[in-house]
Amino acid sequence: MPEQLALPILETRAASIGYGARLILRDLDLSVPEASFTVLLGPNGCGKSTLLRALAGLIRPQQGTVLINGYSISMFPRKELAQRIGLLSQNQSAPEGMTVMDLVRQGRYPHRTLFGRWTKEDDEACEEALAVTDTADLAGEKFDTLSGGQRQRAWIAMTLAQRTSVLLLDEPTTFLDLSHQIDTLRLARKLVRERGVTIVAVLHDLNQAARYADNLVLLKHGAIVSEGSPADVLTSDIVKRVFDVDVTIITEPRTQAPICVPVEDADL
């Protein structure tokens, strides 16, 4: 398991994170190995998105710290942090009439100075982001003419154009049809394997997570219930504890990835 040996690139240490008096995550210790694909799973409201926002430096922990490469992220100026960490939030919206290219270009913001010109590198980053998300032919299209899946891919392209070594994706597969869901997960894994990018994503589909991720982190009520490789974490006992659903775990014969199948009472 190479990811066990890799150094943590992102860490939270005894981090308690919340909004005002309301704590969402308590005393959380998490380390994300470099060049790995980590998926956060858990019931709605368990603090997955809050954790991503804290990892991106958008909320400060009320106690504890968040570290990148061993340094507290609060030490970095915002733009410098944005050169290292890219975040794709949930439920994005772009103004109607804006084109896909307009949006993707905004991903270059942290790399530009106040009076800096648009460079060749900016162009390359945008073109590459469009190409890998299969949105190049949509570049000139206006946002209000796109389907939900196309919009989502445009947002992913914008985040990729930022060219960060860490990518945080909050439900990147929502609104996508199955083939684009798989494309997105494959893309994530490819970025990890080929470029050494570290990805932390929130997903809802346990089986897709088990198939594509290196690490799973299962959260409930703001605490980590279990973390580790899919085979270690996805047991019927743990899934029952986290999601309160009875499942049978079977093994996919070719990849040995675990698959959860809900158990129904015979009389239903």
Added chain:
Amino acid sequence: MRSVLILSGFSVVILFLALAIGDHHVSIAQILAVLTDSPAADAQSIQIIRDIRLPRVILGFLVGASLATAGMIAQSVLRNPLAEPGLIGVNAGAALAAVIVIVRFEVPPTHLLSWLAFAGALTMSLAIYALSWNSGSSSLRIILIGIGLSSLAGAGANFISTFGNPQAVQRAMVWLSGSIYNSTWDKIRTLATWLTIGIAGSALIAREMDLLILGDETARARGQPVELIRAVMFVLCAVLSGAAVAAAGLVAFVGLIAPHIARALVGHSHGLMLPVTALAGGLLVVGADLAARTLFTPAPLPVGLMTAILGAPFFAYLMWRKKNA
């Protein structure tokens, strides 16, 4: 770029028409003669153009450009295509200040009136910004508090009007209805100064606005100091529209319409939108003023009324298109 050229050409035509047409028509040759200070200009044309129509056209253009730029900023900072500078309290603040001054002091000197209206506009918009601050600002809070405070100021102005001397109240109403008929070079200089500052500031943060319209979270995750940018935009919007209100009273809808025209012509990039918005706004006011003083002779309408007559259907069209999008 072609659309910008067409718009510029169109502006020149409108500006010349606005100089030529009126109670006394002046020929194009005479206009050119006056503008170039040539000896061919006759005394009457010199007087009409230089003292009456030219200041009026220039002031109208500057008022329109200021309101339009302020409108563009308002729509971006409030992230709402139906927003206009009035939403951040500028109109209500200026109106309240003007009504107090006119009703209280009977005949205030014009420059004092302008300055106090400007001060009222700025105070009101800053109060709205301050009150909507709750460990950070949000577009929705600004809009709601803006509507609330504006109604309060409107009620205050009405209260004063009810008990004021009817003649003074009448004067206040005329001043408020938005007119540029008593344009002076003095007003032009003041507004031109504020407009230059406002446009230069907007040009500096054009790129920041491009990002901010995508939402606070997205902008912050790209490393933008969102609160700082929003505060700068708020001040620019207040200064631009406050200066316009101080110069001409309330001229409605220009701030709403002009940015939409610009977006339709050049897209969403603020760097491109800025000059087109300003040009379109200037053109709208000069055109509306031309229509207001020629179509309804012998009783010319205030330009503010005319832009409202033209603007209301456009607003309805925007709502309709949004509903059917």
